[in-house]
Amino acid sequence: NAGVTQTPKFRILKIGQSMTLQCTQDMNHNYMYWYRQDPGMGLKLIYYSVGAGITDKGEVPNGYNVSRSTTEDFPLRLELAAPSQTSVYFCASSYKGAQETQYFGPGTRLLVL
């Protein structure tokens, strides 16, 4: 079991560029989440999904988009990257909702210059 995998590990983007952060889980979890972590701050929820074809906004969705075409994959799209999106991005999954343990990927460190 690989658990939750994320690619890439690290990326530098120029302002205005776009990219997709990949997230895959092999635990057959229905629920998946994207968080961002800024220095000295806790994690903030960007988007989440309760199953294939269903996504919803979290606390800080602006500048991001997601899709969930399969149970396993939950990519996060950044359009028109901005310096404010410099952060570490974590994907997580759980079997059910907030009462269940969330399993986190290793993170993607993104630098926007």
Place this chain on the structure above:
Amino acid sequence: AQSVTQPDIHITVSEGASLELRCNYSYGATPYLFWYVQSPGQGLQLLLKYFSGDTLVQGIKGFEAEFKRSQSSFNLRKPSVHWSDAAEYFCAVGEPGGGADGLTFGKGTHLIIQP
């Protein structure tokens, strides 16, 4: 809106000494409560969680936490820390009723272990 406060940004403890990390939450009802640990450059790993029942919960790596409803607190403890416990610790809450909209995290406490 729910919120989580971890009042200590940094804590330094000598190896072998006891540890207590504080966490207070603000919510209308008792939320689901979690402690996660993040080692440098890693993702988060669950230490323990509380939903209901016994207010003292045991977790992995020798950690425990006590839920105190009257104080809206969920403090994490360990009787004797090891150098490998140096990490960032996050308290988090989830919406009662099993809501799907993720967890609310505190800002974290950075634990430093002195030899």
